[in-house]
Amino acid sequence: MNAPQPNPEASALESIGHLKEKVCLMWGSQELDAFIGRLLMDSRGGARQGLPMTVAADLLFLTKINKIIRAIDLMRSQQIKFKDAFHIVDQGDHKRLEADELDNPLVSRDTVIKVRNEERRVEQARRPAPEPSGITAGFGRLVFKLLFSKAFLLMIAVILTAKLLWPYFK
Numbered sequence: 001m002n003a004p005q006p007n008p009e010a011s012a013l014e015s016i017g018h019l020k021e022k023v024c025l026m027w028g029s030q031e032l033d034a035f036i037g038r039l040l041m042d043s044r045g046g047a048r049q050g051l052p053m054t055v056a057a058d059l060l061f062l063t064k065i066n067k068i069i070r071a072i073d074l075m076r077s078q079q080i081k082f083k084d085a086f087h088i089v090d091q092g093d094h095k096r097l098e099a100d101e102l103d104n105p106l107v108s109r110d111t112v113i114k115v116r117n118e119e120r121r122v123e124q125a126r127r128p129a130p131e132p133s134g135i136t137a138g139f140g141r142l143v144f145k146l147l148f149s150k151a152f153l154l155m156i157a158v159i160l161t162a163k164l165l166w167p168y169f170k
Contacts (some may be wrong), residue, residue, distance in 0.1 A: 016055060025060060028069055033093055036063050068095070 019039075026032035036059045039051065051059070067089055075085035132140075146152050 016051075019055075023059075028066065028073070029135065030070070030093060031098060032066050033063050036060075 022035065025031065026035055040059060068086070071082060071086040071089045074080070074089060075082050078085065135143060
């Protein structure tokens, strides 16, 4: 009944509270650009509903402003021209996409995780299983060796045979 009325001066992004909070938390960092890239690209094989165009436009605008602000900070701290600082920031963003495929919005997250899991499974299959150690492991190995040694099995067979045939020799 008394639903809050949207502020007519607010941007479209501000209407999505959880996105607004995340953008505010990451503002001024390289992580914001990667986060927005993942939001805008469909990495779920068409299962993602998508954002309204006005929100997507706001996010793209914020990505550019974030990069400019980072370049200005770099320019001031390194005493270099803005053009050079922007180039350094932009190159750093591209290197990050190359270093971690999960930050690249053009790569499917599900595919990357599937490939990484397969690589981990193959690597684990190549490694020999760790040898258990300790008193109980040593005792277990001894019992296993005894149970499957031919001499022990022969001795058990002789004892059982003697026990079964003993009444007939009395």
